[in-house]
Amino acid sequence: MAHVTTPPTRPEExxxxxxxxxxxxxxxxxxxxxxxxGVATSTVSRAFSRPGRVNAETAARVRRIxxxxxxxxxxxxxxLHTGRTSLLALVVADVTNPFFFxxxxxxxxxxxxxxxxxxxxxxxxxxxxxxxxxDRTLPLVEGLVLATSxxxxxxIRVAAKQRPTVVLNRVMTDVTSVVTxxxxxTRAAVEHLVGLGHRSITYVAGPEASWVDGVRWRxxxxxxxxxxxxxxxxxxxxxxxxxxxxxxQAVLATPSTAVVAYxxxxxIGLCQELAARGTDVPGDxxxxxxxxxxxxxxxxxxxxxxxAPLRATGAHAVGLLLEQVGTRRPVVHRPALLPARLxxxxxxxxxx
Amino acid sequence: MAHVTTPPTRPEExxxxxxxxxxxxxxxxxxxxxxxxGVATSTVSRAFSRPGRVNAETAARVRRIxxxxxxxxxxxxxxLHTGRTSLLALVVADVTNPFFFxxxxxxxxxxxxxxxxxxxxxxxxxxxxxxxxxDRTLPLVEGLVLATSxxxxxxIRVAAKQRPTVVLNRVMTDVTSVVTxxxxxTRAAVEHLVGLGHRSITYVAGPEASWVDGVRWRxxxxxxxxxxxxxxxxxxxxxxxxxxxxxxQAVLATPSTAVVAYxxxxxIGLCQELAARGTDVPGDxxxxxxxxxxxxxxxxxxxxxxxAPLRATGAHAVGLLLEQVGTRRPVVHRPALLPARLxxxxxxxxxx
DNA sequence: CAAACGATGGCAACCGTTTGTCATCGGGTT
DNA sequence: AACCCGATGACAAACGGTTGCCATCGTTTG
Numbered sequence: 001m002a003h004v005t006t007p008p009t010r011p012e013e014x015x016x017x018x019x020x021x022x023x024x025x026x027x028x029x030x031x032x033x034x035x036x037x038g039v040a041t042s043t044v045s046r047a048f049s050r051p052g053r054v055n056a057e058t059a060a061r062v063r064r065i066x067x068x069x070x071x072x073x074x075x076x077x078x079x080l081h082t083g084r085t086s087l088l089a090l091v092v093a094d095v096t097n098p099f100f101f102x103x104x105x106x107x108x109x110x111x112x113x114x115x116x117x118x119x120x121x122x123x124x125x126x127x128x129x130x131x132x133x134x135d136r137t138l139p140l141v142e143g144l145v146l147a148t149s150x151x152x153x154x155x156i157r158v159a160a161k162q163r164p165t166v167v168l169n170r171v172m173t174d175v176t177s178v179v180t181x182x183x184x185x186t187r188a189a190v191e192h193l194v195g196l197g198h199r200s201i202t203y204v205a206g207p208e209a210s211w212v213d214g215v216r217w218r219x220x221x222x223x224x225x226x227x228x229x230x231x232x233x234x235x236x237x238x239x240x241x242x243x244x245x246x247x248x249q250a251v252l253a254t255p256s257t258a259v260v261a262y263x264x265x266x267x268i269g270l271c272q273e274l275a276a277r278g279t280d281v282p283g284d285x286x287x288x289x290x291x292x293x294x295x296x297x298x299x300x301x302x303x304x305x306x307x308a309p310l311r312a313t314g315a316h317a318v319g320l321l322l323e324q325v326g327t328r329r330p331v332v333h334r335p336a337l338l339p340a341r342l343x344x345x346x347x348x349x350x351x352x
Numbered sequence: 353m354a355h356v357t358t359p360p361t362r363p364e365e366x367x368x369x370x371x372x373x374x375x376x377x378x379x380x381x382x383x384x385x386x387x388x389x390g391v392a393t394s395t396v397s398r399a400f401s402r403p404g405r406v407n408a409e410t411a412a413r414v415r416r417i418x419x420x421x422x423x424x425x426x427x428x429x430x431x432l433h434t435g436r437t438s439l440l441a442l443v444v445a446d447v448t449n450p451f452f453f454x455x456x457x458x459x460x461x462x463x464x465x466x467x468x469x470x471x472x473x474x475x476x477x478x479x480x481x482x483x484x485x486x487d488r489t490l491p492l493v494e495g496l497v498l499a500t501s502x503x504x505x506x507x508i509r510v511a512a513k514q515r516p517t518v519v520l521n522r523v524m525t526d527v528t529s530v531v532t533x534x535x536x537x538t539r540a541a542v543e544h545l546v547g548l549g550h551r552s553i554t555y556v557a558g559p560e561a562s563w564v565d566g567v568r569w570r571x572x573x574x575x576x577x578x579x580x581x582x583x584x585x586x587x588x589x590x591x592x593x594x595x596x597x598x599x600x601q602a603v604l605a606t607p608s609t610a611v612v613a614y615x616x617x618x619x620i621g622l623c624q625e626l627a628a629r630g631t632d633v634p635g636d637x638x639x640x641x642x643x644x645x646x647x648x649x650x651x652x653x654x655x656x657x658x659x660a661p662l663r664a665t666g667a668h669a670v671g672l673l674l675e676q677v678g679t680r681r682p683v684v685h686r687p688a689l690l691p692a693r694l695x696x697x698x699x700x701x702x703x704x
Numbered sequence: 705c706a707a708a709c710g711a712t713g714g715c716a717a718c719c720g721t722t723t724g725t726c727a728t729c730g731g732g733t734t
Numbered sequence: 735a736a737c738c739c740g741a742t743g744a745c746a747a748a749c750g751g752t753t754g755c756c757a758t759c760g761t762t763t764g
Contacts, residue, residue, distance in 0.1 A: 029750055040714045045752055055712060075491050076437070077750035079428045081719045087492075095456050095472075098646065101448040108447070108474050117488050120447075120472040122460050129464075136469050139427050140439075241650065268650055294448065298593065298620055300652030381720055392744045397722060407742060429720035433749045 028071045037065045048073065088116045088321065089141040090314075091133060093148045095122040097239075098293040099263065099310070103147055103168070106314025114322055116142070127151045134159055143321040145314075146170075150209060164324035166317045170211040171335050176324070178317045178336045182212060185306035185340030186219040189260055189288045190227065192304070192342055197351035198258040198286060200230040204247045204270060206239045206262030213262055216290065220260060232256060237266055244269020248277060257285060257351040264289035268299045271347060275300070282349030292343055302345035309338045380423045389417045400425065440468050440673065441493040442666075443485060445500045447474040449591075450646040451615065451662070455499055455520070458666030466674055468494075479503045486511055495673040497666075498522075502561055516676035518669045522563040523687050528676070530669045530688045534564060537658035537692030538571040541612055541640045542579065544656070544694055549703035550610040550638060552582040556599045556622060558591045558614030565614055568642065572612060584608060589618055596621020600629060609637060609703040616641035620651045623699060627652070634701030644695055654697035661690045 034041045039062060046053045047062035054062075079085040090107050092100045108118045121137055123130040127150045138144070138159065147168040149156055159165055160175045167177045193201060203220050206213040217233060224231035234250040237243035244266040251259055251270065261267035267289030271281050281287050281301055289296065292307030316336055324331050386393045391414065398405045399414040406414075431437040442459050444452045460470045473489055475482035479502045490496070490511065499520040501508055511517060512527045519529045545553060555572050558565040569585060576583035586602040589595035596618040603611055603622065613619035619641030623633050633639050633653055641648065644659035668688060676683050 030752095031750080041751075042715080042753075043713060045750095046713090049752075053712080058712085072491060074432075074750055076428050076431045077719090078752075079719095080426075080432050080721090080750080081752050083719090085428065086488075095460070096453040096646065098450070104447050105474065112484075117471070117473070117485075117492075119469070121469070122457065132464075133469075136438075139424060140469075272650055294450065295647040295650070298624055298647070298651050300650070383720080393721080394723075394745080395743060397720095398743090401722075405742085410742085426720050429749090430722075431749095432720080432751090433722050435749090 027074075028069045029074070030071070032069055033062065033066045033071050036069060037062050083142075085140055085142055086116050087119055087141045088143045088145065088318065089119045089121055089137045090145045090147060091121045091123060091130060091137075091149065093123060093125050093130075093150055095120065097265070098295060099265075099291055100147060101294055102310035103314035106311035106316075107145060107318045108314075110315040110318035110322075114318075116318075116322070118318075123150070125150060127155075131155065138162055143325045145317045145321060147314075147317075148210075148212075164321055166321045168313060168317055174332055176320050176331070176333045176335075178313055178320065178338065179212075180308040180313065180340045181337045182215045182340065183219045185290070185308075185342070186216050186260075187223055188340070188342040189304075189306050190220060190223040190229070192344065192348065193258045193260075193286060193288065194227055194229070196258075196286065196348060198256075199228075199351070200254075200256040201232070201258045201260055202251055202254050202256040203231065203233045204244070204251065204259060204261040204266055205233055205236045206243075206266065208236050210239070210262070216260075216262065230256070237262070239263050240265050241269035241272070244271075245273040248273035251285070252277065252279065258288070258348070259285055260288045262290065264291050264293045264296045264303060264305055267303055267305070267347070268295065271299065271301065271303070281347050284352065286348035286351070288348060296343075297345065301347045304345045304348040305343055307341045307343045309340070312338055379426075380421045381426070382423070384421055385414065385418045385423050388421060389414050435494075437492055437494055438468050439471055439493045440495045440497065440670065441471045441473055441489045442497045442499060443473045443475060443482060443489075443501065445475060445477050445482075445502055447472065449617070451617075451643050452499060453646055454662035455666035458663035458668075459497060459670045460666075462667040462670035462674075466670075468670075468674070470670075475502070477502060479507070483507065490514055495677050497669045497673060499666075499669075500562070500564075516673055518673045520665060520669055526684055528672050528683075528685045528687075530665055530672065530690065531564075532660040532665065532692045533689045534567045534692065535571045537642070537660075537694070538568050538612075539575055540692070540694040541656075541658050542572060542575040542581070544696065544700065545610045545612075545638060545640065546579055546581070548610075548638065548700060550608075551580075551703070552606075552608040553584070553610045553612055554603055554606050554608040555583065555585045556596070556603065556611060556613040556618055557585055557588045558595075558618065560588045562591070562614070568612075568614065582608070589614070591615050592617050593621035593624070596623075597625040600625035603637070604629065604631065610700070611637055611639045613639065613641050616643050616645045616648045616655060616657055619655055619657070619699070620647065623651065623653065623655070633699050636704065638700035638703070640700060648695075649697065653699045656697045656700040657695055659693045659695045661692070665690055 030041045030044050033044045043054055044062050047059040051059055088111050104120060111118045119137060119141060121133040123133050130151050143164040144159060145166050149167060153172055156175060165175055167175050169179050171177050171179060203217055221231055232254050234247050237247050239262060247270055261270060267287050271287055274281055279285060289303050289305040292305045296303040296305050320333060382393045382396050385396045395406055396414050399411040403411055440463050456472055463470045471489060473485040475485050482503055496511060496515050496517040501519060505524055508527060517527055519527050521531050523529050523531060555569055573583055584606050586599050589599050591614060599622055613622060619639050623639055626633055631637060641655050641657040644657045648655040648657050672685060
């Protein structure tokens with residue numbers, strides 16, 4: 001028996017259905033309310049938007065009648081005149097990357113709290129479709145949060161010129177940004193490893209286009225210098241499980257007893273492949289990731305990682321965004337630095 | 353060259369700000385294009401929407417000029433008149449649940465391909481905020497996909513009356529739905545376990561409000577009867593890692609050698625807790641999940657699971673939705689059944 | 705008692721597109 | 735030469751709210 005996937009449309013529908021429902025009744029407008037209440041449309045409008053502007057009694061009556069009729073203000077009509085759509089866009093490189101989960105959550109919650117709706121656009125790691133998505137959504141929204149944009153700074157500026165914008169995990173001079181404190185986070189990781197006796201660390205690099213990758217590597221490098229460590233770096237990897245797996249070879253080729261990976265996905269992939277090759281983590285090598293994504297606690301072994309305040313990042317970004325949305329003139333804050341926190345699990349241990 | 357648009361009496365804002373940027377230039381409208389091209393606005397409009405309706409030459413000229421000026425049609429103005437917003441909403445119970453990743457991806461891709469933008473709304477497992485989200489988004493969108501709605505059938509019908517709607521993982525008589533073939537999937541899991549010698553299975557139940565939970569349990573129960581198995585069921589659990597952990601106690605209290613969990617999250621949580629209590633999986637108990645979410649392959653042990661065609665589900669739902677969007681009269685298809693597939697990994701093994 | 709005033713509500717002009725309807729025009733028919 | 739016709743483009747009326755401005759009215763103030 002075959003699985004019926006697309007049952008064809010049934011053509012007899014029209015005639016049959018016409019009996020059940022008489023007509024698609026168009027929803028009541030402000031005119032209907034005005035007529036029913038015996039006032040002008042302007043009064044109805046103001047009863048909602050400027051409660052002080054009309055007599056309290058009148059306003060109450062209008063609202064009651066609107067309620068009865070089932071009136072709901074048409075957001076498009078409002079937007080046409082005011083420009084206020086109550087829509088915000090959050091552009092993420094990849095919705096399926098757990099890194100964005102809590103960011104989305106935080107952003108959405110903060111937006112909803114202020115009466116805004118979040119439009120989440122997934123651009124599948126491509127600058128091209130990111131531009132496309134912006135084209136589509138920019139005219140609709142009042143503000144923009146770019147989480148890990150893959151576009152150039154100048155493309156971002158173009159967008160930022162059109163709508164208030166906040167970027168995440170990337171620092172720009174003329175666009176407000178929110179980043180986690182990668183320097184401190186990285187240092188915490190290094191100190192943790194040093195405390196366990198490690199004297200040599202390999203960094204598994206992420207995408208070259210990543211601003212954050214640069215920061216993490218540089219800090220690691222500096223810290224290494226200061227503390228007299230031997231620090232190495234692999235070739236850039238895609239920030240995925242597969243990227244991590246394919247870095248195993250390079251890692252095993254080094255004598256480093258500790259590995260710091262660009263992010264958790266990479267770290268988890270690496271652990272998998274190391275295990276497959278008979279290398280024990282943390283017995284033979286210690287592994288640290290970044291971000292503390294979903295899964296970092298139930299992979300094997302549970303991952304020691306520099307946790308990013310993902311949810312707070314999303315929420316904070318929206319907060320900053322909303323500050324700008326009202327004002328005519330764009331406000332650029334200096335980068336907000338959110339604290340990172342080292343979470344020690346079982347992928348790190350004493351050096352061999 | 354300046355195309356003087358509509359000179360809206362702009363009382364030259366504060367002098368101070370005027371230094372940085374001259375003025376927030378309002379984007380060009382159809383009027384600007386019309387004037388520049390020396391035609392009426394209707395011609396401009398039709399040059400885009402009804403290319404056949406105007407002289408090909410004129411149309412080309414208009415479009416060229418529009419391009420030069422940087423004209424983009426204002427979606428709100430269009431929507432106000434036509435009702436077409438090119439927006440679809442996908443309501444998910446929990447964006448941070450990996451179950452939805454590929455559904456979102458599939459839906460978004462299918463929507464984008466047809467020129468629609470997906471609005472993803474997270475309702476945090478609450479019927480209350482689901483209603484709220486619908487209130488906010490319903491007037492904006494042309495169609496609705498409800499993935500695992502937590503609302504009652506009647507609430508769903510109310511929404512479906514206002515906009516074309518497709519529900520996922522739930523079967524309703526008068527709303528189009530897309531579900532995975534849970535019956536076959538469940539049977540496959542049971543047969544797999546029986547093949548390994550298990551004669552007694554415990555089902556770790558999911559939320560009572562879940563339609564899918566009912567199907568899975570009933571099928572499991574039936575299959576048990578037919579095959580002469582001993583089948584038990586735990587109390588309902590939240591479909592999360594924690595839910596899985598807290599089910600461990602109940603599972604250990606049974607003599608069942610195999611466990612089928614409502615979903616992967618539950619299964620993974622259960623495995624964790626079993627491990628913590630010294631129970632070996634699959635040595636002492638075999639565990640099967642549902643859905644094959646992100647993480648099912650790298651948890652410990654990698655999970656045997658009934659994989660749902662998540663991406664196809666999302667895409668298919670949008671396909672069905674878009675069929676209805678054009679038509680005035682709602683079309684209800686019968687439920688589309690998408691095939692499930694058993695993925696055997698290492699959480700199942702021979703019965704003790 | 706007149707002038708001034710604050711509160712309140714209505715009028716009408718937008719916001720930017722779409723689209724039904726109508727006028728015009730050049731050309732082909734008869 | 736009268737007529738009809740298709741093609742093309744302009745006019746103007748929506749779509750559903752918002753808001754600046756004015757008229758009215760009952761009060762307060764000098």
